[in-house]
Amino acid sequence: MTRPHVVFLGHGAELTGPPILLGHLVAGLAATGGYDLTVITARSGPLLDQYAASARTSSLGPSREPFGRTSAALRRIGAERTVAPLQDWSRRRLTRKAPPADLVYVNGATPPTADLLRALDPPRSTPVVLHVHELDIGLRLNLDDDRRRMLFDRADHVIAASGAVARLLVGGHGLAEDRLTTCPEFVDTAAIHPLAPEAARATAGIPVDALVVGSVGLPDWRKDPDHLLRAVQHLRTIHPALDPWVLWVGGEPASADGRRAADEARRLGLADRFRHVAHQDRPDRLLGALDVFALPAREDALPLAALEAGAAGLPIVCFRTGGVADLCDLGAGTTVAYPDTAAFAGAVAALLANPAERARVGAAAQALVRSQHDSAVGVARIQAVVDATLEAAGR
Amino acid sequence: MYLLELLRGLDRSGLRFTVVLLRGGELLGELQDLAEVRVVGEPVDTAVARPQRRAEEPARVRARRAQLADLDDVDLAIVNTAWSIQALPWLPEPPRRLVSVVHELGAGVAGLLDRPALAALLASDGFVAGCSAVAAMLEDDLGVAAHRIDLIPYGVAQRPVDLAPVDRTQLDAADDAFLVVAAAVPDRRKGPDLFVHLAAAARRRRPDIAWAFRWIGAADDDPRLADALADRALLGAGDAVRFVPPTPDLRNVLAAGDAFVLPSREDAFPLAAVEAALAGLPLLCFASGGIGDLVEPDGGALVPYPDLDAMADVLAVWHDVPATRSSAGAAARDRARRNHDAADHARAFDAAVLRGLHRPPVPSG
Numbered sequence: 065m066t067r068p069h070v071v072f073l074g075h076g077a078e079l080t081g082p083p084i085l086l087g088h089l090v091a092g093l094a095a096t097g098g099y100d101l102t103v104i105t106a107r108s109g110p111l112l113d114q115y116a117a118s119a120r121t122s123s124l125g126p127s128r129e130p131f132g133r134t135s136a137a138l139r140r141i142g143a144e145r146t147v148a149p150l151q152d153w154s155r156r157r158l159t160r161k162a163p164p165a166d167l168v169y170v171n172g173a174t175p176p177t178a179d180l181l182r183a184l185d186p187p188r189s190t191p192v193v194l195h196v197h198e199l200d201i202g203l204r205l206n207l208d209d210d211r212r213r214m215l216f217d218r219a220d221h222v223i224a225a226s227g228a229v230a231r232l233l234v235g236g237h238g239l240a241e242d243r244l245t246t247c248p249e250f251v252d253t254a255a256i257h258p259l260a261p262e263a264a265r266a267t268a269g270i271p272v273d274a275l276v277v278g279s280v281g282l283p284d285w286r287k288d289p290d291h292l293l294r295a296v297q298h299l300r301t302i303h304p305a306l307d308p309w310v311l312w313v314g315g316e317p318a319s320a321d322g323r324r325a326a327d328e329a330r331r332l333g334l335a336d337r338f339r340h341v342a343h344q345d346r347p348d349r350l351l352g353a354l355d356v357f358a359l360p361a362r363e364d365a366l367p368l369a370a371l372e373a374g375a376a377g378l379p380i381v382c383f384r385t386g387g388v389a390d391l392c393d394l395g396a397g398t399t400v401a402y403p404d405t406a407a408f409a410g411a412v413a414a415l416l417a418n419p420a421e422r423a424r425v426g427a428a429a430q431a432l433v434r435s436q437h438d439s440a441v442g443v444a445r446i447q448a449v450v451d452a453t454l455e456a457a458g459r
Numbered sequence: 460m461y462l463l464e465l466l467r468g469l470d471r472s473g474l475r476f477t478v479v480l481l482r483g484g485e486l487l488g489e490l491q492d493l494a495e496v497r498v499v500g501e502p503v504d505t506a507v508a509r510p511q512r513r514a515e516e517p518a519r520v521r522a523r524r525a526q527l528a529d530l531d532d533v534d535l536a537i538v539n540t541a542w543s544i545q546a547l548p549w550l551p552e553p554p555r556r557l558v559s560v561v562h563e564l565g566a567g568v569a570g571l572l573d574r575p576a577l578a579a580l581l582a583s584d585g586f587v588a589g590c591s592a593v594a595a596m597l598e599d600d601l602g603v604a605a606h607r608i609d610l611i612p613y614g615v616a617q618r619p620v621d622l623a624p625v626d627r628t629q630l631d632a633a634d635d636a637f638l639v640v641a642a643a644v645p646d647r648r649k650g651p652d653l654f655v656h657l658a659a660a661a662r663r664r665r666p667d668i669a670w671a672f673r674w675i676g677a678a679d680d681d682p683r684l685a686d687a688l689a690d691r692a693l694l695g696a697g698d699a700v701r702f703v704p705p706t707p708d709l710r711n712v713l714a715a716g717d718a719f720v721l722p723s724r725e726d727a728f729p730l731a732a733v734e735a736a737l738a739g740l741p742l743l744c745f746a747s748g749g750i751g752d753l754v755e756p757d758g759g760a761l762v763p764y765p766d767l768d769a770m771a772d773v774l775a776v777w778h779d780v781p782a783t784r785s786s787a788g789a790a791a792r793d794r795a796r797r798n799h800d801a802a803d804h805a806r807a808f809d810a811a812v813l814r815g816l817h818r819p820p821v822p823s824g
Binding site (some may be wrong): 200204205285294328331363385402403406 | 659
């Protein structure tokens with residue numbers, strides 16, 4: 065019997081949540097031996113090699129958009145109208161090299177994945193699964209009406225990356241519940257190996273006996289390191305004895321976002337207590353420096369960084385603005401209303417001040433992530449959706 | 460805007476002015492009416508620029524030098540903003556005298572200038588600070604001797620003195636709303652996102668008040684507002700917060716409000732606050748930068764950065780006790796009239812910086 069051919073469309077192959085998860089998914093499906101797999105990404109990146117170990121792989125290149133430099137030059141000379149057709153042509157050329165798909169899996173509701181799907185233009189008889197990792201900012205602000213409508217109209221089935229995404233899709237976008245399955249994000253829990261606290265803190269330049277709260281991710285507006293810094297400043301006023309350090313891992317300190325975070329730390333009088341470590345291929349190693357993992361994001365579907373922190377046995381504090389809140393409600397940490405900085409500070413302080421409680425909540429987080437968010441569990445959930453969709457389409 | 464107002468106010472008799480700009484902008488035409496202007500382009504930011512952009516920089520520097528090659532006999536160079544010191548090496552000869560007008564606070568100077576540029580700035584013969592916070596920063600953080608600093612308070616054109624507040628419908632605000640206004644370009648430093656959070660905090664703490672928050676300086680579709688607009692949606696504050704395009708009639712637009720707030724993360728001395736004071740509004744800002752010169756002791760309130768709840772509480776008091784806001788507004792207006800007149804600033808600048816340079820015009824024929 066011929067193995068079904070599944071074509072994955074991704075926005076990129078960089079070391080961020082959805083591309084990392086796609087790597088786990090492709091590897092997991094390939095390991096079953098039951099699928100023929102192709103991965104097409106709009107942007108290349110370090111994960112392409114990992115994808116290539118399990119699937120035929122291609123990408124449009126390293127630019128943020130196809131023919132990036134040519135497109136910029138065309139815009140400079142006023143030939144803006146020629147850019148979209150040129151880019152569409154390059155997408156069509158790439159996607160049509162792939163053998164006909166039995167199922168198209170769109171990993172993320174983003175402009176690049178929408179454009180790839182439009183270019184691939186699979187026949188109506190070919191089912192499409194849309195995996196939504198985005199919340200309101202991503203769906204309403206980053207995706208225009210045309211692309212959003214096309215993605216949701218074309219999808220035969222939708223996978224929500226967390227309960228928060230599912231609630232938004234049903235309540236905010238009117239998606240029928242029977243078209244939706246929640247498959248929470250997952251990580252390879254066996255691969256999480258934090259350094260010992262002494263080594264991790266030495267790497268980050270933090271005293272070994274300090275209390276440390278921190279996070280992992282791009283230090284951008286959505287992840288909002290400023291909010292964590294404001295919370296810690298507030299914490300120092302209400303619990304001066306705790307005087308924690310703040311560690312942010314990810315992004316680039318010299319970038320505009322990195323400099324903004326450093327400026328905020330300086331304004332808040334935290335410059336000597338704030339450490340920003342640039343992106344690491346193994347951010348889990350520096351989780352060993354933390355006592356509490358903080359997720360100050362305005363919204364985040366279910367960041368892998370938080371799952372890795374849970375797998376490392378760290379208690380979590382977050383705003384009730386995304387999927388991690390569900391994890392905390394099950395015992396992995398504390399959730400407070402957005403944007404209540406004082407409450408966030410209070411939740412962090414309560415954990416920092418009580419080592420036994422930190423250990424108890426951290427152990428609960430670890431157990432939850434290992435049982436519910438390990439890649440073996442996560443891949444099996446998605447595989448069930450893929451198989452059911454293929455079966456419904458008679459493939 | 461500062462440079463434009465300064466050029467308008469200075470006695471330019473017997474002087475030849477050349478303005479070298481790192482970039483153009485909407486004021487270019489007005490500047491060209493007052494002086495010869497050359498736009499040479501921004502220096503590359505080596506920390507974030509792509510390799511190709513960095514590689515192109517030497518050629519760009521050569522082009523800038525060629526553009527300024529005839530400026531080889533400069534009596535006085537006035538560097539307007541510390542950042543602009545980076546244009547100094549592009550002059551063919553050092554000027555006989557260098558005066559730097561510093562508008563930035565700590566992050567704007569020590570944090571943004573590289574070591575050579577900072578050294579060039581500190582080698583200035585004199586400095587002008589428009590507010591005490593910048594003077595203190597120069598002295599305390601950068602080690603500039605006090606006698607090298609002229610503190611000349613910022614000013615704005617005082618006319619028209621009589622106000623004609625616009626109708627609130629222009630701001631899409633009801634007559635019975637408590638109208639909180641801000642005015643600034645919508646960059647992150649000025650805090651349009653914090654303005655949105657302030658509106659949400661005010662409504663959370665005092666839901667009984669009909670709040671209307673209006674930021675003058677950018678329309679709702681301005682891409683620089685993307686973050687603030689996303690926050691507005693997340694916080695459900697769309698009905699309370701609006702962004703309004705810039706207006707040439709700023710003072711009368713501000714005068715339609717009940718209170719002025721500027722939630723800048725960092726601001727040496729926002730001239731919009733002077734405009735608001737001249738419009739008779741009480742002023743509410745964070746206790747950072749130099750705005751305290753205008754606000755304290757009785758022209759409004761300063762709260763610690765970033766305490767938005769405290770800001771919301773001040774606004775609620777001003778709503779509940781109108782006499783407090785009107786007395787604060789009157790005090791702010793009096794101080795703005797007394798201390799922050801652009802004509803006074805230009806006269807003092809002339810005396811401190813241009814002294815000895817004015818030459819009698821050569822008789823024609």
